[in-house]
Amino acid sequence: xxxxxxxxxxxxxxxxxxxxxxxxxxxxxxxxxxxxxxxxxxxxxxxxxxxxxxxxxxxxxxxxxxxxxxxxxxxxxxxxxxxxxxxxxxxxxxxxxxxxxxxxxxxxxxxxxxxxxxxxxxxxxxxxxxxxxxxxxxxxxxxxxxxxxxxxxxxxxxxxxxxxxxxxxxxxxxxxxxxxxxxxxxxxxxxxxxxxxxxxxxxxxxxxxxxxxxxxxxxxxxxxxxxxxxxxxxxxxxxxxxxxxxxxxxxxxxxxxxxxxxxxxxxxxxxxxxxxxxxxxxx
Amino acid sequence: xxxxxxxxxxxxxxxxxxxxxxxxxxxxxxxxxxxxxxxxxxxxxxxxxxxxxxxxxxxxxxxxxxxxxxxxxxxxxxxxxxxxxxxxxxxxxxxxxxxxxxxxxxxxxxxxxxxxxxxxxxxxxxxxxxxxxxxxxxxxxxxxxxxxxxxxxxxxxxxxxxxxxxxxxxxxxxxxxxxxxxxxxxxxxxxxxxxxxxxxxxxxxxxxxxxxxxxxxxxxxxxxxxxxxxxxxxxxxxxxxxxxxxxxxxxxxxxxxxxxxxxxxxxxxxxxxxxxxxxxxxx
Numbered sequence: 001x002x003x004x005x006x007x008x009x010x011x012x013x014x015x016x017x018x019x020x021x022x023x024x025x026x027x028x029x030x031x032x033x034x035x036x037x038x039x040x041x042x043x044x045x046x047x048x049x050x051x052x053x054x055x056x057x058x059x060x061x062x063x064x065x066x067x068x069x070x071x072x073x074x075x076x077x078x079x080x081x082x083x084x085x086x087x088x089x090x091x092x093x094x095x096x097x098x099x100x101x102x103x104x105x106x107x108x109x110x111x112x113x114x115x116x117x118x119x120x121x122x123x124x125x126x127x128x129x130x131x132x133x134x135x136x137x138x139x140x141x142x143x144x145x146x147x148x149x150x151x152x153x154x155x156x157x158x159x160x161x162x163x164x165x166x167x168x169x170x171x172x173x174x175x176x177x178x179x180x181x182x183x184x185x186x187x188x189x190x191x192x193x194x195x196x197x198x199x200x201x202x203x204x205x206x207x208x209x210x211x212x213x214x215x216x217x218x219x220x221x222x223x224x225x226x227x228x229x230x231x232x233x234x235x236x237x238x239x240x241x242x243x244x245x246x247x248x249x250x251x252x253x254x255x256x257x258x259x260x261x262x263x264x265x266x267x268x269x270x271x272x273x274x275x276x277x278x279x280x281x282x283x
Numbered sequence: 284x285x286x287x288x289x290x291x292x293x294x295x296x297x298x299x300x301x302x303x304x305x306x307x308x309x310x311x312x313x314x315x316x317x318x319x320x321x322x323x324x325x326x327x328x329x330x331x332x333x334x335x336x337x338x339x340x341x342x343x344x345x346x347x348x349x350x351x352x353x354x355x356x357x358x359x360x361x362x363x364x365x366x367x368x369x370x371x372x373x374x375x376x377x378x379x380x381x382x383x384x385x386x387x388x389x390x391x392x393x394x395x396x397x398x399x400x401x402x403x404x405x406x407x408x409x410x411x412x413x414x415x416x417x418x419x420x421x422x423x424x425x426x427x428x429x430x431x432x433x434x435x436x437x438x439x440x441x442x443x444x445x446x447x448x449x450x451x452x453x454x455x456x457x458x459x460x461x462x463x464x465x466x467x468x469x470x471x472x473x474x475x476x477x478x479x480x481x482x483x484x485x486x487x488x489x490x491x492x493x494x495x496x497x498x499x500x501x502x503x504x505x506x507x508x509x510x511x512x513x514x515x516x517x518x519x520x521x522x523x524x525x526x527x528x529x530x531x532x533x534x535x536x537x538x539x540x541x542x543x544x545x546x547x548x549x550x551x552x553x554x555x556x557x558x559x560x561x562x563x564x565x566x
Contacts, residue, residue, distance in 0.1 A: 010543055010545050010547040010548075011507075011509070011541040011542045011543065011547065011548070011551075012547035012548070012550060012551050013550075013551050014551075017547055064347065064348050064546070065347050065348065067350035067353065067550065069547075069550070070350065070550070224294075226294070258294040259294045260293055260294065262293050263347070264293040264294065264295035264300055264352075265293075265294070265295070267295060267296075267350065267352070267353070268294075268295050268296050268297075
């Protein structure tokens with residue numbers, strides 16, 4: 001069982017917001033994750049909602065800026081917020097790292113490029129972290145869902161689409177919906193996966209939704225109309241919507257008038273997202 | 284009328300969270316303040332709730348970490364969050380500044396020491412900023428209240444006690460309740476006011492409550508039981524409670540089991556505080 005080290009613990013909304021570090025096998029480095037435990041009652045077990053953050057973030061942005069704990073406490077759900085990439089890899093040349101590639105930008109793929117062999121965020125999120133959480137906290141192991149923001153919205157969509165039945169529900173705030181066709185996706189997939197664009201499609205929600213074959217899955221996407229990255233064609237939600245409709249995968253798309261890409265947008269609709277997941281997790 | 288420069292604007296919970304800068308006459312420097320406007324309806328006027336932050340904070344901590352906008356939107360209240368000190372004063376020797384003195388630590392007093400002549404946060408908060416806000420935003424000028432955290436809890440209490448009738452209500456999270464008798468207060472009052480301890484009493488809530496003479500005023504204090512600064516005798520709420528009882532000033536004191544000094548504590552009870560102020564502001 002993975003050794004966990006408690007970094008911090010704060011009472012909030014009757015539960016505890018904690019941060020732990022552990023040694024990740026997939027990423028071969030020490031990783032932090034935040035976890036909200038909805039009460040200190042020793043005998044209860046809770047469903048788990050995973051939240052994947054966007055570019056430049058770590059495990060704390062969601063914890064400090066979204067106000068999610070109010071809603072997780074109300075619905076009695078554990079919420080886990082991992083970091084967005086491996087960190088502090090020894091002897092790694094980071095001269096090509098930037099806000100949108102490298103540390104803080106793991107893009108939730110398993111790199112096939114030798115230099116980035118530590119960058120295996122896809123397997124870390126969809127496998128290793130689930131095991132660590134289930135082994136150390138009072139979880140209902142068959143009740144988990146996933147959501148995220150921007151790069152993390154992409155991550156949550158591909159984790160759900162690539163693992164039919166693993167998650168009860170999936171939602172995303174302003175996800176990078178079709179990374180093979182946007183600048184951020186091109187940069188990261190080239191870097192982590194190399195030049196063969198066919199291999200990129202295994203990590204693209206718009207490509208994956210057409211191949212989905214599993215228990216019924218609904219996709220819930222939230223998008224601000226004044227999101228600068230929507231306007232810059234980094235997010236491309238309409239490509240995902242078209243592909244989902246074609247594949248007859250139900251998709252809920254809410255375009256929020258006047259909202260941008262920030263945590264002010266996320267905070268506004270956080271309650272609605274957690275209530276949405278609670279319907280699947282608490283039944 | 285003061286010239287305002289808009290620094291940022293983000294839609295949240297149906298309203299707008301904005302940050303402005305302006306040139307302060309009291310502080311002789313450029314100051315930022317954050318303001319939440321509960322809707323973009325052009326014809327409405329709203330009451331105003333001022334929030335004073337604690338040591339090391341600026342105008343953004345409350346904006347990003349407390350989740351207050353949800354409740355301000357619900358109750359249709361403008362919330363103003365000023366910075367905690369003047370900043371970037373030219374030719375000022377800052378070698379004695381630390382996390383608990385100087386920039387980020389104005390302590391809401393008007394300094395009488397020549398070196399700190401810019402440090403006039405008391406007059407800035409209780410006079411200049413009110414005028415700036417009323418001149419530039421759709422406010423109900425006779426409907427304002429004040430609250431704050433830690434150093435800002437101290438600030439909110441003294442602003443209300445020194446200006447009978449100016450604020451409809453006052454509350455505080457973990458306030459420095461008796462600064463003349465705690466290390467933080469001693470350090471700041473010595474620095475900004477000099478060695479004459481009689482002059483310190485003009486900025487001490489426990490001293491002021493006994494002299495309060497004005498319209499009925501109730502004090503609402505919220506305190507976490509696991510607050511490290513409570514244990515270190517920086518906050519001394521019992522001194523304020525005793526003095527308020529002696530002076531027959533009603534005081535509500537809520538000791539919250541297990542909560543600490545952080546924004547996780549503030550976020551948990553923010554809804555209750557805004558609902559409390561709304562009773563006075565929206566009647």
